Amino acid sequence: MVLVPDTPEYKKAQKQYLKATRNRPVNIDQDWTPFRAAEKRYKARFPPPDLSGVLDLGVLDERRQREIAESGWKGRSNLAETIKLKTKDGLDAYTVPKIPGLVILPNFLSQRKQRNLIRWSLARHARHPNETNLDTHYILPQEGLWNAYLAACEDSSKDFDVQPRASASASPASEQPGPRQLINNVPASPSTFSVLSDIPKLPAPPSTTLLPTPVSSLVSKLRWANIGWYYHWGSKQYDFSRRKVEVDTEIRNVCREAVGCIKWDDVFGSGGGEPRDGWGDDNWRTWDETYEPDAGIVNFYQEKDTLMAHADRSELNSTSPLVSISLGLSSVFLIGGPTRDTEPVPILLRSGDVVIMSGPGCRRAYHGIPRVLEGSMPWFLQKSEFDDLDVDGDKEKAGEVDDWASYQEYMRTTRINVNVRQVFPKGFDPYTLSQTSAS
Ligand SMILES: O=C(O)CCC(=O)C(=O)O
Ligand SMILES: [Fe+2]
Incomplete structure (x- = not known):
């Protein structure tokens, strides 16, 4: 909830802020890039960030008034930098001319679909064989932590x-001595593919200082679960030596639906000419046949978590749509340009919104999440809002109501982002390619 002046919560936050900033140099912000400055602005707990410069397309939708209030x-919806389009099914979609290839689909997912995807993320996806951040350090239960x-x-x-992987007495032999190496993330492309594939991708060493931890305390430490091709965080490259896990049809269908409903000529077309610089052979005109998600990540944010500015450039395909689904708490999403020097556009993302990042001007643009907005879980994720449904004879509804109290409690302080990409052109098999090029 937003801090209200003169309340004890406000005064406490003010006190903390004054204490934290007492010794801050006056010109601390002069060397910040525009992206860094925006991150700082929205990250601030005190005073609570001013969102009047944040693009909020939700306010245009009558159906969302209750959740917003x-x-x-x-x-604000009237920041003059958007163009409204219609999808093939007549839904509202928005583009931002400053960032060609960015498409926002507010409220794309029904309330029921959002609940299903929350269930999917936690119960079906965040478990073996999909890797999670906790697998490096703990021997997670076979049925999945959730x-x-x-x-x-x-x-x-x-x-x-849950037992830690390394016992407290184990010697940290696998840990590299000395300072952490800075990772130079070479952008992936067909020409760098072989070199990047050959970089050794050692597993991260398990921490040797962890104690056995109850399941109930570990759940809030879940931060991500891999989708499709395994991502190797140490080298910031995919590890093609590990067979990919097929992208689950539930999530594949949502992504294909989102990409398939956009009239891409309205987004990129300019009078029927050929695609300009930055497009590979595979361009928007063929996405109906060539779009096929094969990798990604489910991010689990707790209220104070942030995601620093970054560009997703580990995928060989640098233009194919990246589909990003928001569930649970709202957040401020920043998206800029090819470096942190471009002033980013702040966008308020709510549960059910879908963002598509595509094309050479957007797919590798810097972006991040400086702020998860506390207290913003929408009413329709509360069990009390749907447990008075007549569940007799409706198995789906009964199943939905059953154990939702535990989901609701978790989602009260969580934002889930399902972030799905396409690494390779459809049908491309890296194993066949390496065999062909080696012979
Ligand atoms: O949480 C989001 O909305 C963005 C996540 C993201 O950028 C990523 O996983 O690369
Ligand atoms: Fe990203």
């Missing part, structure tokens, strides 16, 4: 300690 966070947690919620005697 209840959350207290609101930007499913073990649901069992523990129902019967607290089922909560158990």
